[in-house]
Amino acid sequence: MSRDRIQREPLRQRLAGLVWVSPWLLGLLFFFAIPMGMSMYYSMTEYTMLEPPLWIGAENYTSLLSDPVFIKTIWNTLVYAGFVIPLSIVLALAIAGLLDTDSRVSHIVRLMVFAPTVVPLVASAMIWLWLFNGDNGLINSALSIFGINGPNWLHERGFAMAALIVMSLWSIGQPVVIYLAALQDVPKHLYEAGSLDGMGPIRKFVHVAMPSIAPAVFFNSIIQTITAWQIFAAPYIMTEGGPDRSTYFYSHYLYDNAFLYQRMGYASAMAWVQLVLISVCILGIYAITRKLWSTRS
Amino acid sequence: MSDGHTEHATKTDITRRAALVGLGVAAAGYVAFGPTPRDKVPSGRIVLDYWEKWTGSEGLAMRRLVDRFNQSQTDIFVRYLTIGSIDQKAMIAIAGGSPPDIVGLWSFNIPAFAEAGALLPLDELARSKGLSPDRYARAVWPMMTHRDQLWSMVSTCGTVALYINDDKLSEAGITDSPAPTTLEELDELSEALTVRRSSGDIESVGFIHTDPGWWSWLWGYHFGGNLLDIDTNSATANSEANVRAYEWVQSYPSRMGSRDLLKFQSGLGYYGTAQAPFLTGKVAMQIQGPWMANLIEAFDPDLNYRAIPMPTTRAQLDQESPVGLIDGDLMVIPAGAKNPEASFEFIAWMQQRTQIEELAQAHGKISPLRETTAEFLATHPNRSISTHAAIADSPRAFGFPKTRVWPRYVSEFDAAFQRIWLQETDPASALTLVNERAQFALDEAADRRHRRGR
Numbered sequence: 230m231s232r233d234r235i236q237r238e239p240l241r242q243r244l245a246g247l248v249w250v251s252p253w254l255l256g257l258l259f260f261f262a263i264p265m266g267m268s269m270y271y272s273m274t275e276y277t278m279l280e281p282p283l284w285i286g287a288e289n290y291t292s293l294l295s296d297p298v299f300i301k302t303i304w305n306t307l308v309y310a311g312f313v314i315p316l317s318i319v320l321a322l323a324i325a326g327l328l329d330t331d332s333r334v335s336h337i338v339r340l341m342v343f344a345p346t347v348v349p350l351v352a353s354a355m356i357w358l359w360l361f362n363g364d365n366g367l368i369n370s371a372l373s374i375f376g377i378n379g380p381n382w383l384h385e386r387g388f389a390m391a392a393l394i395v396m397s398l399w400s401i402g403q404p405v406v407i408y409l410a411a412l413q414d415v416p417k418h419l420y421e422a423g424s425l426d427g428m429g430p431i432r433k434f435v436h437v438a439m440p441s442i443a444p445a446v447f448f449n450s451i452i453q454t455i456t457a458w459q460i461f462a463a464p465y466i467m468t469e470g471g472p473d474r475s476t477y478f479y480s481h482y483l484y485d486n487a488f489l490y491q492r493m494g495y496a497s498a499m500a501w502v503q504l505v506l507i508s509v510c511i512l513g514i515y516a517i518t519r520k521l522w523s524t525r526s
Numbered sequence: 527m528s529d530g531h532t533e534h535a536t537k538t539d540i541t542r543r544a545a546l547v548g549l550g551v552a553a554a555g556y557v558a559f560g561p562t563p564r565d566k567v568p569s570g571r572i573v574l575d576y577w578e579k580w581t582g583s584e585g586l587a588m589r590r591l592v593d594r595f596n597q598s599q600t601d602i603f604v605r606y607l608t609i610g611s612i613d614q615k616a617m618i619a620i621a622g623g624s625p626p627d628i629v630g631l632w633s634f635n636i637p638a639f640a641e642a643g644a645l646l647p648l649d650e651l652a653r654s655k656g657l658s659p660d661r662y663a664r665a666v667w668p669m670m671t672h673r674d675q676l677w678s679m680v681s682t683c684g685t686v687a688l689y690i691n692d693d694k695l696s697e698a699g700i701t702d703s704p705a706p707t708t709l710e711e712l713d714e715l716s717e718a719l720t721v722r723r724s725s726g727d728i729e730s731v732g733f734i735h736t737d738p739g740w741w742s743w744l745w746g747y748h749f750g751g752n753l754l755d756i757d758t759n760s761a762t763a764n765s766e767a768n769v770r771a772y773e774w775v776q777s778y779p780s781r782m783g784s785r786d787l788l789k790f791q792s793g794l795g796y797y798g799t800a801q802a803p804f805l806t807g808k809v810a811m812q813i814q815g816p817w818m819a820n821l822i823e824a825f826d827p828d829l830n831y832r833a834i835p836m837p838t839t840r841a842q843l844d845q846e847s848p849v850g851l852i853d854g855d856l857m858v859i860p861a862g863a864k865n866p867e868a869s870f871e872f873i874a875w876m877q878q879r880t881q882i883e884e885l886a887q888a889h890g891k892i893s894p895l896r897e898t899t900a901e902f903l904a905t906h907p908n909r910s911i912s913t914h915a916a917i918a919d920s921p922r923a924f925g926f927p928k929t930r931v932w933p934r935y936v937s938e939f940d941a942a943f944q945r946i947w948l949q950e951t952d953p954a955s956a957l958t959l960v961n962e963r964a965q966f967a968l969d970e971a972a973d974r975r976h977r978r979g980r
Contacts, residue, residue: 279617279621279644285977381788386948473945
């Protein structure tokens with residue numbers, strides 16, 4: 230092999246590598262970096278899409294602060310996230326803990342728990358619409374057996390939010406699978422040591438399993454936080470944000486501003502604020518988790 | 527080493543060849559079995575893309591007309607495309623600089639699109655084809671204009687009237703009662719038609735404002751109110767007439783019980799299905815457009831019904847000029863369309879009586895023209911079509927308020943309506959809040975228009 234060729238080889242390899250990753254790089258540039266840059270620019274403009282953007286500086290951001298609907302949607306989203314994130318973690322962990330056996334029944338139940346995750350969101354929203362029907366829905370019919378006059382779930386202010394939270398917990402399959410995989414990775418000898426120390430199943434779960442699966446809990450918390458902040462389809466179909474905007478969430482308002490009110494600039498500003506809010510939440514979770522880990526260690 | 531290199535190269539060659547063959551087979555399969563355009567465009571014609579929102583039988587009716595136009599032509603060929611969420615898609619296409627030649631928008635879209643300069647003004651083109659206001663029913667031409675300019679031409683339109691299920695009246699033993707003309711009479715009839723179960727739950731009602739619930743904002747017009755003073759760019763949501771209207775609206779949940787009504791409402795079926803509350807008799811009277819006849823024909827052709835103008839207050843009563851909403855589907859030519867003259871050729875052809883009546887009949891709507899043929903009325907699927915036609919020709923017919931911020935305005939109105947209906951607030955406070963927020967939106971839009979130098 231000549232000296233020249235040896236020198237050329239790494240360059241050729243690098244070029245070949247770049248060619249192979251170029252579709253991804255181009256995708257990142259055209260579908261991520263440039264749109265993000267454009268949306269930052271649009272957030273500083275009044276942009277109806279039908280007219281050229283009009284530069285208005287930080288006006289969209291300052292308007293957000295005095296927009297009562299914006300504040301309302303942040304509050305609604307926080308309430309929703311405040312219930313859904315902890316509830317889904319606890320519930321998914323509990324189900325995963327119960328399913329952490331190798332029996333045939335456990336396999337069937339795993340399938341049942343995961344099945345709602347693959348049901349299209351629109352289809353599941355339609356099913357829940359009927360379940361929550363105040364007049365002849367299954368939930369109220371079941372309550373009436375116990376003499377309880379069920380509420381009008383999706384039409385009453387307090388209950389509409391509760392109904393959406395319950396519905397979100399239905400499709401809990403994905404975190405359950407992650408927790409289950411993490412639980413199955415916990416070394417058996419740790420459980421055995423726990424047994425020798427006289428621990429019962431619950432104490433073993435809390436003191437042996439939990440520390441081992443903490444990274445999975447951390448990962449799921451982040452995913453749940455992002456999902457909660459982006460909730461859109463279910464309330465859009467089931468309540469249309471009502472009654473009186475009590476289930477009007479951040480992403481729904483963003484969508485309305487962009488496509489219904491022709492305020493793409495305002496919607497872009499909202500998208501950037503959403504990114505900041507999600508980042509703050511994730512940093513908060515990270516800080517709490519780190520503190521917990523450092524306390525334990 | 528050289529052996530290994532050769533082996534590596536051979537493997538790469540085989541993989542590439544396999545990949546190329548695979549791609550070739552896929553491409554050949556796509557060409558042979560892939561989608562083929564429905565419309566075969568004859569050579570030498572100007573091709574126009576026409577985006578319209580209709581599907582099903584309504585879409586087929588329009589397609590028939592497009593095919594007929596294409597057959598009658600040697601110069602132009604219209605390609606008809608059904609598009610969902612058409613206003614949003616049109617907005618994106620216009621913004622992207624690649625608009626279709628003709629778009630079918632809703633009447634409430636016109637102010638926003640026109641003010642943004644996204645539409646071509648049609649005054650000159652209409653004049654050249656002899657299309658003038660006197661050809662159309664009184665309320666139709668204003669619907670097609672904005673700020674004294676013509677931006678669109680009608681394809682179909684309808685007015686909103688009160689539908690009465692006469693079978694429900696017979697069931698209740700009300701056979702010879704005249705149709706209600708005032709709101710007091712409507713309330714009385716509604717009360718007589720409301721049935722409760724032994725449990726106290728509502729079984730069926732005479733009338734409620736939330737079914738179908740598409741127009742939460744229109745009740746003030748039946749009290750002599752409106753929502754916008756276009757000359758001063760002022761919201762008038764909390765005018766005295768509107769407050770009285772929503773006090774009347776609130777009297778229903780007050781009388782029947784908010785919770786009972788909510789429970790009843792949540793059990794109602796959807797419009798467009800056999801479970802539609804008017805068809806099942808759950809709601810004996812509701813406001814609807816003339817297209818209701820198609821629903822009745824599809825699911826309950828034996829239903830006895832009639833439509834009358836929505837009653838008004840006693841002070842507003844004038845049977846010669848009924849009050850009612852007019853809404854329409856309008857054809858526009860987007861700014862940047864390549865062949866505006868050819869596009870208008872098709873639009874003008876659609877304005878001819880034969881085409882416009884055929885489409886109106888298929889859609890169960892009124893003819894937008896001032897004069898209609900006797901055959902149109904006699905063979906129309908809606909037995910009360912003359913009621914709807916009379917509203918379209920009334921000086922008191924009203925359309926959507928002509929402002930580009932209408933979607934924001936109506937969102938505020940919908941939220942306020944829900945608070946009023948749930949009896950969480952008094953109408954005056956709710957409407958004052960709507961007015962403040964609508965005025966803020968109007969002022970903001972005016973300010974931005976000013977900054978754009980318009």
